[in-house]
Amino acid sequence: xxxSDSGRVQDKLIxxxxxxxxQQAFQRDRFFSYKLPEIHNKLFQAxxxxxxxxxxxxxxxxxxxxxxxxxxxxxxxxxxxxxxAPIRSLVPQANPFSLxxxxxxxxxxxxxxxxxxxxxxDLDIYQVVNKVISKISIQFERAEEExxxxxxxxxxxxxxxxxxxxxxxxxxxxxxxxxxxxxxxxFRDKAVTVIQ
Numbered sequence: 001x002x003x004s005d006s007g008r009v010q011d012k013l014i015x016x017x018x019x020x021x022x023q024q025a026f027q028r029d030r031f032f033s034y035k036l037p038e039i040h041n042k043l044f045q046a047x048x049x050x051x052x053x054x055x056x057x058x059x060x061x062x063x064x065x066x067x068x069x070x071x072x073x074x075x076x077x078x079x080x081x082x083x084x085a086p087i088r089s090l091v092p093q094a095n096p097f098s099l100x101x102x103x104x105x106x107x108x109x110x111x112x113x114x115x116x117x118x119x120x121x122d123l124d125i126y127q128v129v130n131k132v133i134s135k136i137s138i139q140f141e142r143a144e145e146e147x148x149x150x151x152x153x154x155x156x157x158x159x160x161x162x163x164x165x166x167x168x169x170x171x172x173x174x175x176x177x178x179x180x181x182x183x184x185x186x187f188r189d190k191a192v193t194v195i196q
Contacts, residue, residue, distance in 0.1 A: 029073065030172075031137060031140050032069070032072070032073050032097065033073065034140065034172060034173070034176045035136050035140055035176065036069055036070070036073065038136055039069060039132065039133060039136055040062070040065060040066050040069055042132045042135075042136065043065065043069075043101070043129060043132045043133075044058075044061075044062050044065050046128050046129075046131070046132050047065075047105075047128065050120075050128050051119060052105075052118060052119055052120050052124070052125055052128055053105075053109070053115060053118055053119075054115070054116040054117045054118075054119065055114055055115050055116055056114070056116065057114040060112070060114040061109070061112060061114050061115055064108070064109055064112050064114070065104075065105075065109065068101060068104035068105075068108060068109070069101065071104070072097060072100045072101065072104070075100075080096070080100060083100060083103055083104075084096065084099040084100050084103050086103065087099055087102060087103050087106075087122055087126075090102070090122055090123060090126055091123070091126065094126070094130075095130050095133060095134065097133060098126055098129045098130035098133050098134075099126065101129045101133075102122065102125050102126040102129050105118060105125055105129070106118065106122060106125065140176065143172070143175050143176055144172065146175070147168060147171045147172055147175055148168070150171065151164065151167055151168060151171065154167070
């Protein structure tokens with residue numbers, strides 16, 4: 001017996017995989033857009049505390065790191081994948097944003113005039129970056145689950161509708177914003193003591 005619709009099955013499978021990839025990219029982008037200040041502060045602090053980055057001008061290096069995070073967020077899919085290509089196989093099942101920031105540190109930050117030196121191997125830098133991003137991601141996912149649970153009690157909102165997305169966005173900004181403000185103040189205070 002011959003299967004005559006094998007092309008159609010492959011097309012459906014490819015479409016499903018592409019849709020899943022777009023959804024994951026959307027969720028990552030949403031995570032980064034909500035948590036960018038926190039990621040920036042914690043990551044910069046971790047790079048200094050773990051002695052990955054040595055600098056005499058922390059404020060300037062912090063600004064360059066922030067530019068890299070924003071560039072990762074705004075990059076097209078092609079530019080993003082092209083940028084991480086040299087270290088794509090650094091670890092199995094790597095976090096793409098951790099790879100991007102690792103590559104940014106090794107390629108751009110190292111050439112900044114305010115950076116004295118970058119210490120550690122590619123893997124060492126990736127592990128520091130990924131540890132920060134993973135920890136923040138877990139907290140974000142918990143907050144998102146709480147908000148989705150809260151929205152599920154509202155029977156007037158239909159999952160996937162425009163009204164649902166607006167309500168989700170508002171509640172996430174409120175929840176993440178409140179947590180982010182407390183954490184931001186804590187880490188700014190802590191960063192001042194580290195730099196002094």
